Amino acid sequence: MNRKILNISRIVVVFALVAIIASCDDYLNIIPDNTPTIDHAFKNRHEAEKYLYGCFSFLPNHADPTSNPALFGGDEVWYIDPANIVSPLLWNIAKGNQGTNSPLADYWASIQDDSNLQGGKALFTALSDCNIFLENIDKPFDLDKSERDWWVSEVLFLKAYYHYYLFRMYGPIPLIRENLPISSTTEEVRRFREPVDDVVEYIVELLDQSLENLPEEILDVTSDMGRPTKATALALKAQVLTLAASPLFNGNTDYASVVDKKGRQLFPQEYRPEKWQRAAAALKEAIDAAHEAGHELFDFSETTFARDLNAPTILAMQVRGAVTERWNKEIIWGESNFNPDALQRVCFPAWNPNHNSGGIGKSYAPTLQVVEQFYTSNGVPIEEDRDWEGVDPIGIRTGDASHKFYIKEGYQTVNLHFNREARFYGSVTFDGGTFYGNGRISTDDNMWHTPMRGADPGGGVAPTERYSSTGYLCKKLVHYLSSVPEANSSITTYRYAFPIIRLADLYLMYAEALNEVKSSPDEEVYEYVDLVRARTGLKGVVESWQDHSNVPDKPASKEGMREIIRRERLNELAFEGSRFWDLRRWKLSEEYMNRPIRGLNIRGENPADFYQVREIYRPTFGKKDYLWPIRLRVLLKNTNLVQNLGW
Template identity: 45%
Template sequence: MNLKIPLIIIVACVLLTIPSCKSYLDVVPDNVPTIDNAFALRQEAEKYLFTCYSYLPLDGDIESNPAFCAGDEFWMIRPYSMGEAPWQIAMGYQSANNIYMSIWSSMFKGLRDCNIFLDNIDKVVDMPAFEKTRWRAEVKFLKAYYHWCLFRRYGPIPLIDKNLPISSTSDEVQIPRQSADSVVNYIAGLLDEAARDLPAEITNSSSELGRITQPIALAIKARLLVTAASPLFNGNTDYSNVKSYDGSLLFNPVYDETKWEKAAAACKTAIDACHAVGMRLYTFNKLGTSLSEKLVTQMSIRNSVCEEWNQEVIWNNPNSRTYTLQRYAMPRLDPAKLANELNLGSLAPTLKMAELFYTANGVPINEDKTWDYANRYTLKTATAQESEYLTEGYQTAALHFNREPRFYADIAFDGARWFMENGTFNVQAKSGQWQSRKGIYNYSATGYFTKKLVNWKYVILDGLGLSIESYPWPEMRLADLYLLYAEALNEARGPVEETFTYINQVRQRAALPTVQTSWTSYSRQPGKFQTKEGLRQIIQQERLIELAFEGSRFWDLRRWKRAFEELNKQVMGWDIEQADPAYYYRPKMLYKQVFQTRDYLWPLDVWDLLGNKRLVQNPGW
């Protein structure tokens, strides 16, 4: 296979022995001579720096990131062509004795190595002070980020600020969980320390792309504080009796509105830092490529994710590339190529996601007074006026007509058109057609395909091979930060003008009218945006649409405390075994999901609880 990969400086392993770690309690550097050697010279210290980076989660890997397949955005039919762990969570099979996709051990190992680095970097003799300062800031960020990853999944956690000395007693290593507010304050403080000494941008793009910058640190702080201000962690009475081993509360049950003000301020600081180095929402502009206005909009949406190191991406994770992800997303698109069979096409968006996107007027399909919501499953035939989105003369569901540009940019379906650098392809997914089921798996379980995650330079070669532009996973885009700011402003101050400024910038890139224009002109609830509660619903749906299929929905539903509502619904798709359109376009239940209140947080492993008597289990487990 022909795989294009640009130069990346991050390495996942090092050429030296590092102390082993059996659990998070093993925070004692037990191989002192090796550590001293690791920090004798700059070259060796750099290897240890990259070791600290190597723990970054593989968020572009659907088998490693629960936010892809452990929620309700995608579905597959068993037997899966990938590991089953995400589906076990999605189907409600998680337990304290059988924990799926746990990061407890790996993140604490990362924290130990970060502390070793911070304790020893000053010993290096052949490094200038300014470089030590920068490296130290990078590792402080990583230390904060690993705590953040743990917090988002487990809630209150032990804080590993320093590695314990070798002489520590068994009692001293019994580290308890700290309160949620204490954890947030600690992470935020580390991010502030890191941001002060990080570069504003990467100037040596040939060797340093992927290294942490000041905008990255500030953006992650914004995400942290918005999460801390959200209903899951801010005044959640479900956790009012959750206590540590000593009786102290792990969650504050009293709602604190000032958390939203702090979150809004953090978002604005991060936005300003991004703007200062030229970041902006991505727009497609390829020299030598002549496209219609509609296609330019589609490519602006798609490439904001798939074009590596573009001006909108705040942070590309170089540890996690997307070769396999794209193969799961890509159907057998080109029927003229034998290598079609190398495409899996099994990362299937659910019918719920197809119905999430707005109409062409920029409002939800069940609110638009000009759109026939009741008859959305009936058949319609595409005309020449719709040929940039739909196959002319082809019958498909009315649901697929007159939708917003992000719908056509993100999702493909039976009757869709799929633009790629080497041509435009028609998707035909009913039984017996090119994109339909051909084997045991490797087909769409719902009749939908994830166009958004496939780079437009993906090429099925004449022989048995693929050429895939494998981009590093975008951990955070500027559009995400804009919408976090709009959310925080609305929660803190209501529908003020600046709230609309940022949400409307995201909508403008998607070729949609402003919130005010769309709701006033087309919604059955024209005044919805004028109240905090109404605008909250609008902002949340805007996030779910703009960041669809990027791993955001999974965490957003949890922090908003909407996962219980959304993840106890039926998973629906089309009846893909049918060849006749009248039978194919019948919604079919694939699974009835089960989500319990306890599922908002991961359980702690029973062996960790036995090994540390000061740990307490998460509620419900």
């Protein structure tokens, strides 16, 4: 399948099918009374394949900050307004500006509202199209059975994923098992939201069905990368069941009042530990399938340029490469139909005034709380590290030879930037820090060093629409082969497949599920966390905590290990969109998103002024914000729907 075709927005929902479906209602899946049109869409293999591409075209753009709320909508990065390169529209979610008249990142409303979905997509229309495909794919006379079976499995996977995406955002949703006939009454068209457990079971059922004819691996890497495999489907199933087992949906009494007009409780009110057992089993199956398909943790030391690099640089590049190295073995499912060009531009620093002329965005700014969140070089949190007791994180310190691969020698920065874990150095651009890439890749003896103060070009406040609001930039999402000439800002970005699911995600999720299942953590729980830690040079959690933490027995308890695993996920998967959803499913967003957004004094010209911590914004997050509001117009049309809590 030509990957370029997947970029063509809804080209297959051609022959007026979309208009016919959408005219019935906002999301309601009704079979169009236009049989000749459908017959034409499935008259042969070529036309049917175009319809298949249309089903794929509804996939959310995970690498696009203007449509993926997880990139701009939380406390991980902070933006500027006004800004260019990328619209800050979904940043308004983080600022508490969500609403019911025109919800931000609206994935519920119909394709009729496509121009006003505020960064979303009409996923109920997508589900209707998937049903039309499944109902008619037996019609092409020249489509052989093996290819038909493969396409059916792919569309079953897409149906599951679109339901999952809606479920993660809205909770209980209508299940679009099949399209209703055009003769359906008004009342039949007004579908109900289904209880959480029913939604989960249906998504799992679809994924189990898709497994029958999905390939073990993608063989045509030129054309078909990004299409689902068995490992992809099993990984998604594991994610669904983990979400269902998590505090947001497993016995969450906050939603006790959400009852539909049939009198059904839409959210389960009783905590069921067996949900974690089921999630753990699914995660182990997904991990085993991924291993069998050749997936493994990415290792930058095996790449072409690593042979001439020093160990600190390689360790920092491990997590950065796991995200940006195109179709590396760790990626179980990646974004194939959207180029993360704009995302790289807003992460790219500037090294001289020539770089400020327009091509570089330098405004995707990690918050200070995320900078502080990464571990020390001892593999434990700063606030627990015995070596850091009495150390002022914002105390001025000068770069020396022992830190030269991470900090410019002789440059004045702060203690916070010294003796941190390699994931920090691979993820965050800071004042005086090194930057591997931008044309300097054969050696790490002459890496770039990024100034971020005041009028300095790296992240300074000029130009006014492109600067870091916190004094930091996100390094992790910039491929090391992306570059900009020294004489201008004409940036050339290296395209990569933004990871939707990668193996480290499954390892940490499996450890989380096992920890919830067992009465206390054991070697099996530690194993999968330690595998991820070892890649960047960290020792195992038990050894690290015993040797360096002021809470040495923390890994021995379920509660302590739960906290460790969660922080591991926040560090390992930082800036990939995971934090936004994890904090929600853990019911921790109220804690994190009510803390002040902090950064440095970006206008400070010297270290003493620049390294003054300042409060940038004070967000608010209430119980209603865990789930999306349903658009008011949709509720007025379908009176069988009930709104989410607080909206």
